[in-house]
Each structure stands twice: as structure tokens, then as C-alpha cells.
Amino acid sequence: MASSRVAGLRALDRAFFSRRPQRVARELLGKVLVRRTNTEFLTGRIVETEAYLGEDDPAAHAAAGNTARTSVLFGPPGHAYVYFIYGNHYCLNVSCEGNGGGVLIRALEPLQGIEYMARNRGIARAGARDLRKLTSGPGRLAQAFGITRARDNGCDLISKSSSLRIAKDGFRAGPIVVTPRIGITKAAEEPLRFVLEGNPFVSGGKLRAIS
DNA sequence: TTATGGATTAGCT
DNA sequence: GCTAATCCATAAA
Numbered sequence A: 001m002a003s004s005r006v007a008g009l010r011a012l013d014r015a016f017f018s019r020r021p022q023r024v025a026r027e028l029l030g031k032v033l034v035r036r037t038n039t040e041f042l043t044g045r046i047v048e049t050e051a052y053l054g055e056d057d058p059a060a061h062a063a064a065g066n067t068a069r070t071s072v073l074f075g076p077p078g079h080a081y082v083y084f085i086y087g088n089h090y091c092l093n094v095s096c097e098g099n100g101g102g103v104l105i106r107a108l109e110p111l112q113g114i115e116y117m118a119r120n121r122g123i124a125r126a127g128a129r130d131l132r133k134l135t136s137g138p139g140r141l142a143q144a145f146g147i148t149r150a151r152d153n154g155c156d157l158i159s160k161s162s163s164l165r166i167a168k169d170g171f172r173a174g175p176i177v178v179t180p181r182i183g184i185t186k187a188a189e190e191p192l193r194f195v196l197e198g199n200p201f202v203s204g205g206k207l208r209a210i211s
Numbered sequence B: 001t002t003a004t005g006g007a008t009t010a011g012c013t
Numbered sequence C: 001g002c003t004a005a006t007c008c009a010t011a012a013a
Helices: A021-028 A114-120 A138-144
Strands: A032-036 A041-052 A080-085 A089-095 A102-112 A164-168 A176-179 A193-196
Touching: A021 A041, A021 A102, A032 A102, A041 A114, A041 A138, A089 A138, A102 A114, A102 A138, A114 A138
Parallel strands: none
Antiparallel strands: A032 A041, A032 A164, A041 A102, A041 A193, A080 A089, A089 A102, A176 A193
């Protein structure tokens, strides 16, 4: 049985998420995603994010307006927007300031609960595998953390009573690289993807740095 | 009621 | 590098 709390983690406040998506995306690098399961805690450091600017961003889901699907993005900051894509995958976003603005969490560095994540991913033993396959990519990290729309959409990521939340542990992020967003067809050239420079858990291949 | 396409991944060649 | 798998929300009718 794991301890009932994770040492060294401190909650973020609402103001952290009450800023523009570009700012929140950058600030989220180095923070920790925490999942409380029945038996243990899963934690992973955020190493890659993308900003979606809201209604006026043609690549954002919020561009369709405030619908049943996207209503969380238009709600209070710091809540989880989970959507299902390509018939197979869930992706985790955080609502933030702006009209429908949000940040997509694209990759994590696994910290605690690695064996549990591996089981969620359908991998029997994590030790012998490449750890990057656990949480490197938005669909992969959602599967590793057991994130689904039914369970987690609309969840408050700040509240300690939530089974899914984002916290800080004092880690200081190093240099940050900014690149175009990945996998989108509209506004694909905008420099709105943020990664920790040189981190091996970042998804995708070679970086196309802009600045 | 039906048709369409997508903020991905894994498994081939 | 290329493509199938796979399903939900939307939009059109």
C-alpha cells in the first residue's frame, strides 16, 4: 500500500491557470501530473505542451464555439478537457484564460508508479522496455494514467480531492525550445509548442526549433 | 438520421 | 516512411 500523499508536492493555485495559453503552456513545463489510484500514486513530469488559443485559433477545438464537447474549455481555468481522437486515443488538456483557451499535455517523464503505468499501457514489465514508450505522446500518457473522457473530463486539476491534478515539486525547468504544433492541419506553422530542451521523453522526432 | 474527419499510435515495408 | 485501426462530436438534411 502506497502512502496517502506524495512527499514534496505542492498544489498550484487558480491564478496559475488564469493566464494566456501560451504562458500557461510554458509554465507547465517541469510541473508534475499526479494520478491517485486505489492503491498508489502515479506521477510524471510535464516535458512537452502545446497552446491552443481559443475561439479565434482555427486549430483549436474551441474554434467550433462553446458546444457540449468543448464547454470545459470555456469554463473556469485549471480544469481537465479530455477528448477522444482517431477512434483510439484520449488526450488531456487544461483549460486556461482566454475565450476557450487551453493547453495540451503532450509528453511526460515518468516518475512514480512506472509499473502501474506499464500495465495501463498493456506492457507487462516496464524495466526491460523503453520508458519513453510509456508517456511520450498525448495518447500514450493518457493511457498510462488511465485518463478517459468519462472519468476525467471537467475534473478540477487543482483540488486535492481530485484523483487527477497538477502540482509542483520545486523542479526548475532548464532551457525551453519553441516549435510549431504537431499533427494539426490548420495554423500548423504557429510557434506554440513548448518542450524542455534535450529531454528524451519529448514526443516526435527531431525538433524543428524556431527560437 | 446519416456522413465525415480528426490536437494519434503501432506495426509494417 | 506509410497506413490501418477505430469512434465520437459535429454538421448537414
